[in-house]
Amino acid sequence: DVKVTQSSRYLVKRTGEKVFLECVQDMDHENMFWYRQDPGLGLRLIYFSYDVKMKEKGDIPEGYSVSREKKERFSLILESASTNQTSMYLCASSIRRGYGYTFGSGTRLTVV
Amino acid sequence: GQQVMQIPQYQHVQEGEDFTTYCNSSTTLSNIQWYKQRPGGHPVFLIQLVKSGEVKKQKRLTFQFGEAKKNSSLHITATQTTDVGTYFCAGPALGNTPLVFGKGTRLSVIA
Numbered sequence: 001d002v003k004v005t006q007s008s009r010y011l012v013k014r015t016g017e018k019v020f021l022e023c024v025q026d027m028d029h030e031n032m033f034w035y036r037q038d039p040g041l042g043l044r045l046i047y048f049s050y051d052v053k054m055k056e057k058g059d060i061p062e063g064y065s066v067s068r069e070k071k072e073r074f075s076l077i078l079e080s081a082s083t084n085q086t087s088m089y090l091c092a093s094s095i096r097r098g099y100g101y102t103f104g105s106g107t108r109l110t111v112v
Numbered sequence: 113g114q115q116v117m118q119i120p121q122y123q124h125v126q127e128g129e130d131f132t133t134y135c136n137s138s139t140t141l142s143n144i145q146w147y148k149q150r151p152g153g154h155p156v157f158l159i160q161l162v163k164s165g166e167v168k169k170q171k172r173l174t175f176q177f178g179e180a181k182k183n184s185s186l187h188i189t190a191t192q193t194t195d196v197g198t199y200f201c202a203g204p205a206l207g208n209t210p211l212v213f214g215k216g217t218r219l220s221v222i223a
Contacts, residue, residue: 043155106154
């Protein structure tokens with residue numbers, strides 16, 4: 001079965017820490033995405049990548065960066081975690097632009 | 113920027129009743145996609161509609177894409193408790209930009 005795997009289901013980090021969220025897909029998909037999901041705000045796009053070593057800002061990139069050194073791996077980095085980054089983070093991939101997404105199980109991050 | 117709006121935000125139905133959620137985009141979409149997220153789960157892709165006026169069915173679920181490719185609907189006939197969850201519509205603007213998601217409709221089914 002095809003999969004998008006996120007490294008942690010739950011994380012608790014302290015304010016100011018550098019946080020790495022890892023996402024790996026085994027489907028040879030070109031495109032990968034990071035969204036955050038918050039009650040009442042829905043899913044909001046943070047960053048996306050249409051190819052290895054390529055990255056584009058989404059709607060809310062402030063405070064985040066990404067890395068895509070290999071096709072199957074897309075990492076989200078919180079440079080200095082803040083409490084307003086407490087959220088559910090969802091990684092997704094798609095085979096090509098405009099096609100359906102496969103989501104990972106999500107990482108619920110709490111910043112204290 | 114592009115906005116995708118969904119109504120209603122919540123819907124509570126008795127098991128066996130029908131359910132419909134509506135989706136409207138501020139811009140023309142190249143396609144519309146629907147996802148389901150069970151409580152505590154992650155969004156799961158249900159279907160993609162591409163053509164203007166397209167209608168697709170999956171068992172008790174009927175999906176429709178508007179003629180202007182700016183609106184869509186999902187209709188569930190005779191809901192069951194397994195239908196519980198949040199239904200999201202999502203679409204890329206023309207040019208296949210990343211998906212913009214509606215805020216979803218949370219469906220509760222009372223047995």
